[in-house]
Amino acid sequence: MGAGHAHMLYRHGSSPVHALPPHTKLTAVLAFVVVVVATPRTAVWAFALYAALLGTVAYAARIPPGLLLRRLAVEVPFVAFALLLPFVARGERTDVLGLPLSVDGLWGTWNVLAKGTLGVAASVLLAATTELRGLLLGLQRLGLPPLLVQIASFMIRYGDVVTDEMRRMRIARESRGFEARGVRHWGVLARSAGALFIRSYERGERVHLAMVSRGYEGTVPLVDEVTASRAQWSYALALPLSALVVCLLGWTL
Amino acid sequence: MHVPDGFIDAPVSAAAGAVAAGAVAVSLRGARRELGERAAPLAGLVAAFVFAAQMLNFPVAAGTSGHLLGGALATILVGPYTGVLCVTVVLLVQGLLFADGGLTALGVNITNMAVVTTVVAYAVCRGLVRVLPRTRRSVTVSAFAAALLSVPAAAAAFTCFYAVGGTTDVPVGQVLTAMVGVHVLIGVGEAAITALTVGAVLAVRPDLVYGARDLTAPLRLCVGGEPADAPPSPTLDLARAGGAPTPALTPRSPRKVLLAGLAISLLLAGVVSFYASAAPDGLEKAAADEGIEAGAGEHGAAGSPLADYGVRGITDGRLSGGLAGVIGVGLTVAAGTGVLCTVRIVRTVRGRRAGEPSPAATGSPAPRTPRDV
Amino acid sequence: MTPETPETPETPKTPEVSAARASEPPSLEVSRLAFAYPDGHQALFGVDFRIARGERVALLGPNGAGKTTLVLHLNGILTAGAGTVKVAGLPVGRAHLAEIRRRVGIVFQDPDDQLFMPTVREDVAFGPAAAGLRGAALQDAVDRALAAVGMAEYGHRPPHHLSFGQRRRVAVATVLATEPEILVLDEPSSNLDPASRRELADVIRSLDVTVLMVTHDLPYALELCPRAMVLGDGVIAADGRTGDLLADEDLLRTHRLELPYGYRLTPRNRRG
Secondary structure: OOOOHHHHOOOOOOOHHHHOOHHHHHHHHHHHHHHHHOOOOOOHHHHHHHHHHHHHHHHHOOOOHHHHHHHHHHHHHHHHHHHHHHHHOOOOEEEEOOEEEEHHHHHHHHHHHHHHHHHHHHHHHHHHHOOHHHHHHHHHHOOOOHHHHHHHHHHHHHHHHHHHHHHHHHHHHHHOOOOOOOHHHHHHHHHHHHHHHHHHHHHHHHHHHHHHHOOOOOOOOOOOOOOOOHHHHHHHHHHHHHHHHHHHHHHHO | OOOOOOOEOHHHHHHHHHHHHHHHHHHHHHHHHHHHHHHHHHHHHHHHHHHHHOOOEEEEEOOEEEEOOOHHHHHHHHOHHHHHHHHHHHHHHHHHHHOOOOOOOHHHHHHHHHHHHHHHHHHHHHHHHHHOOOOHHHHHHHHHHHHHHHHHHHHHHHHHHHHHHEOOOOOHHHHHHHHHHHHHHHHHHHHHHHHHHHHHHHHHOHHHOHHHHHHHHHHOOOOOOOOOOOOOOHHHHHHHHHOOOOOOOOOOOHHHHHHHHHHHHHHHHHHHHHHHHOOHHHHHHHHHHHHHOOOOOHHHHHHHHHHHHHHHOOHHHHHOHHHHHHHHHHHHHHHHHHHHHHHHHHHHOOOHHHHOOOHHHHHOOOOOOOOOO | OOOOOOOOOOOOOOHHHHHHOOOOOOOEEEEEEEEEOOOOOEEEEEEEEEEOOOOEEEEEOOOOOOHHHHHHHHOOOOOOOEEEEEEOOEEOOHHHHHHHHHHEEEEOOOHHHHOOOOOHHHHHHHHHHHOOOOHHHHHHHHHHHHHHOOOHHHOOOOHHHOOHHHHHHHHHHHHHOOOOOEEEEEOOOOOOOHHHHHHHHHHHHHOOOEEEEEEOOHHHHHHHOOEEEEEEOOEEEEEEEHHHHHHOHHHHHHOOOOOOOOOOOOHHHOOO
């Protein structure tokens, strides 16, 4: 855990997708997901086309399909929820293997599964092809308030440090024979959490001192500018634009 | 509770995005006012703490464990504005890097988990701290209540979004009942951990607890005060102590306190009535599912009472609503007492043996599932 | 192990050198500095000293002597309750805080606190960029600072992927990038393994800048700083040649300072 959960999703590579400026990729993914969500759920074939589009991107980015599928596991809790919809939804019922299921609920399950999966897959592709730093620069470029970007940047910079402190505290606890087994040990664990908070806060104060000592006056100067050429934009936006075509067809057909 | 894409339709997602953006904008201004130029490093570190704290597992029983969500905790420790920003950043990073929560649902997620949680927790905590005697114990109790209510409040907010923009026609009342019911249970765990953690911080650095700043305000004198030109003597201290300490933050007007109290009462009434309309079997089932399905995510569990409810019909539930309410309130009170006892034990036994089994503490059923809310 | 004195490798700067530069204002001039924390705890009781340009001076003192408090006065993070601090003639105060902070480069004890940006390059660029440098000039400053500490190849690495010694050297680079008048090192040798310790010593020795090194690592002070001061009970209790101070066992004992086991300085080892 110490080496950085923040980086494990990134898959180093030199594909054309990796090379795209981060803000174009962010825009493309966001637009793609919006289009997917706006697609009527009855247009089943449209979702197959979306999946094919994402498959093409994954191929271009040289992301192995196995990796993509494994990371889709994050969705599992919602699959469970989605599978319940046919049992609870109102309206017309139909018999599936002897169970009276709601037609609307079945469509609901399909809707959540299809759109949720596509959304997760798109995010996974983004995370796998974009470095953390790039994501933050891209977000700032897209107009996210600089303070929010700074906070995110500090969180990512110190996520490892804080997690590592937590790990050391756990080792210290266990070295003294403590093992948390149930509710009655919450007091001890919560005191660790409290100590972790105090350490984090005090580190925040020290970091602030170090920043002020180097001339910080409230804004972090942007050193790396990210820029995108027209070609890069069109390349990145090819994904949501093709998706939009599919979506419009889905509404009209 | 990370909502994925496709759960809420596009227009409502967009509206939620606008709400979230507004709330974040207000918080950015507020945090800058609260922390000044320290906002970025401090909020960043607190966000890192929330992120790490979510990985800290609190064992419940029989291999089940829960973890902290941290919204209420962050609010009580660092204040509502910074709290909103911290949780927002955590959600943003989770959505972008871990595909945890859909990108189109980011607005819904931020509104539920960053805004509703922190606002409710803050209102409850501030209100109670003002009403209760000015002791550290009161802050811990308020933290418990705040965290307890913040979780079902977020669940209720989610249900509202689902009622307006849900993509499937499900009986909203039942969804609300099930969601809130299950999340009250989750809230009990969250509340216990939050209260214990706040208590632990209070014991060491009370000045860092935003929710307790009234208790510590006299200690926080002006920074950069000027001692006399001669090497200061003890008289300096006397002069300082005699002089009016700069009130870091002016006390609120009584009207606001009343409003906060009203809000709490409404919330309490709301939660209790949700219980009252829930079937006890649904509640028990939820508890059982939560406890047994150790491997299942919270949503699996959240759904199951729904299923139970939907299949068995409403009549049962309405009949025994009152009983359910009593059980719910009793459960909450029992859990609260348990935490109070635990807190007292933790306080008195400062050493290693802090967590001696107390009947009330072990008896408080607060099963949490291992992953995600 | 035979008692041995570490060699001071280069000629110490004699008072004559300082005198030769007497026409310039001293890099650092602290006079009658007193400070009490808002809670009433007083840490400094009238600190007085001057450091001439180009000197390397160690500030010795046990934990809690007020060393860090003093350091935070040098760039105006804490403001003097009484007395003044002047950096190259410029008094530390609200009026020109930005310039003061450019002139005084503080390297804090924990490099993780100091290296807060996502990559080494950005971190080193932070100071000069805050001072208004942009473009090629900024890149030049970054390259020079990284080269000075021997970390030129690590520019694009995230700081937390470096070893502790490397992080400390990058931390030095982050303040060198602003071309400070005086470099203030807070416990530079803490947590370093012997090789990193030597590498850092080489870096410090190679720099053409005034250095104030705050430490309780006496051999390191002797190795790097010809002159030393002892801060005790919030005042400068002694000021002189490092070798002389470290040979004064009474002085060391009074101020809770100790040479490592096996080390003893005798007057025979004094220079000059």
